[in-house]
Amino acid sequence: MSSDAHTVRYRRGAAASVALLILFLAAWQWGPGLLGIPSFIVPPLSSVAAEFVRAWQVYHLPLHTGVTVAEVLAGFILGSLLGALVGYLLGMSPTAELALSPYILALQIAPKVAFAPLFILWMGFTVYPKILVAVLIVFFPVMVNVLTAVRNVDPDLINLARAFKASRAQIFWRIEFPSSMPPMFAGLRIGSTLAVVGVVVGELVGGNLGLGYLLTFGEGQANTPMVFVSIVMLTLVGGVAYVAVILVERRVLHYLPARGVGHNP
């Protein structure tokens, strides 16, 4: 059976992945010592682990992680909503898109993280500038994907609905909105990882809370293990956000052939 072959291949892949992880961790632990790299350049795994425990107890690691998570969540949700909203509006009004496209393009080209110092000037050392950078950075992939999706809806589908005398609202909710879901989720996936980038840059620039702050704090003390702890935690936050989007996507897009394999009758 091909499904057995598929399972075997999957298991082999997973086993190789775990083996690679063990190999990587081992290299991290003993590699620096063997190569004579000083521990303030690449601290071995064990000292990073020890620093993790110390950061947890002394440096309020849970608090900093919590603040970063909250900022990522707020930035991601607001940015996605705003991106989707503008995407739908522009998608339904070619004139508005034509008028706004040069400005949207300019804003899209501008590196969003460069706004971080400006936002801190405006809003001080609060959570808001961090959230705002995340909003800005999440906005574009979602907006562009939604806009393209609405623009690419088969006109014959719209005509079919029109022939049944569908109202504008019915056309939107029954055709355009569901049609835009797959590309929107592609945008949300990108956005989920970008949100972390936006928040971290905001935290690096100013403030005394969040994993980004812990990162600069560790750097200032030449505490390389703490820098590593922060990087690992940030990766974890981004990873959880990404997986969360994928789980929601699987539920929403269950009807798509590639994703629905396990659910098909």
Add this chain to the structure above:
Amino acid sequence: MPVVRLEYRNVTMRFADAKGGEPLTAVRGVSFAVRDGEVVSLIGPTGCGKSTLLNIGSGLTAPSEGAAFIDGERVAGPNAQVAFMLQKDLLLPWRTVTENVMFGVEIQGLPVKERKRRAENLLANFKLAEFSAHYPHQLSGGMRQRVALARTLAVDPHVLLLDEPFSAVDAQTRMVLQHDLAQTLKAANKTALLITHDLAEAVTLSDRVLVMSRRPGTIIDEIAIDLQQRDSPMARRRDARFGDYVAQLMDRLDIAHVSLEDDVALERKPEPAP
């Protein structure tokens, strides 16, 4: 005198030229009527404006001159008496088969019970009942097209406008679908205008065939198909006169003499002033 269900009166359609030149006349002075329960096919070369006529009939586009009439009423926009079906099945991938069949009646606001009843009946008729909870990607092309036909019939239209409904499926599936359509049209006494490139399909399914000229499209001939058993395409195909009708249509379309060069020459020829 039977009731006229669908009528085109002196319909002319011009499209603005994209480069700002002379407007393109797609259809000129088309008049014909389809009586209640009659199936009429429209054949003609590519670009002769067949689909334009269908869009005008369904109220999606307004003609430049003249008008279409459904049950004697001038078509001013989409209306519940007409439903169309295209070569593309236009099924919504996020809806199950049943939900797709109910799409039209749902928009028209029928009670949920009635929607379900109609969908179940139609799916049973088309032998799709066991697939009612499937999604379109799980069906074959022929099944999808049958679901599209069920969706078209679910709104119980007086007139069906069919634009090459079976041209995207393989030859055998097409015959099965033609059989289903012929049976359904006869049983429900529906009126239909069928656009097709398939001359055999036109002869198989219709009472009359209208032949259109090249652009600007006008009706150049009308051939009554005097064969029995419109509800049985297989029987018609076996009829000795079947081949004669197809040959007659071929002659009318002048297929033997059309070449690609002709087509190109025609594209370049400036449109005469209206």
